[in-house]
Amino acid sequence: MPKLAQVKIPLDLIDESAVRNLIGGNRPISKPTLYRMIAAGRLPRGVFVTPGSRRYSRQEVEAAIHALFAARDGA
Numbered sequence: 708m709p710k711l712a713q714v715k716i717p718l719d720l721i722d723e724s725a726v727r728n729l730i731g732g733n734r735p736i737s738k739p740t741l742y743r744m745i746a747a748g749r750l751p752r753g754v755f756v757t758p759g760s761r762r763y764s765r766q767e768v769e770a771a772i773h774a775l776f777a778a779r780d781g782a
Contacts, residue, residue, distance in 0.1 A: 720762040723753070729768055749775065 727735040730750075744750040750771045753761040 719765040720756070721765050721768070722760075722762060725765075726750075726753075726763050726768055729765075730772065 721729070723738070723741065724735070727738070727741055730736050730741070730744075736744075741750070745752055751763065751767040753763040756762050
């Protein structure tokens, strides 16, 4: 395990609900859809900050959303 001083912590950690809202907008995606997208590699996996508390990097989620649009547009 890397030393704490070597770990680069994302600036903005968000919870699962925020990820679902970020992707779905006015109609958040469901939990199963979120988990399927993560399993398929379309979204980044979260990290457990405590045993029952998973958080996601907002920057990584936003980058994944941009990648979905780029793939759609053939870029």
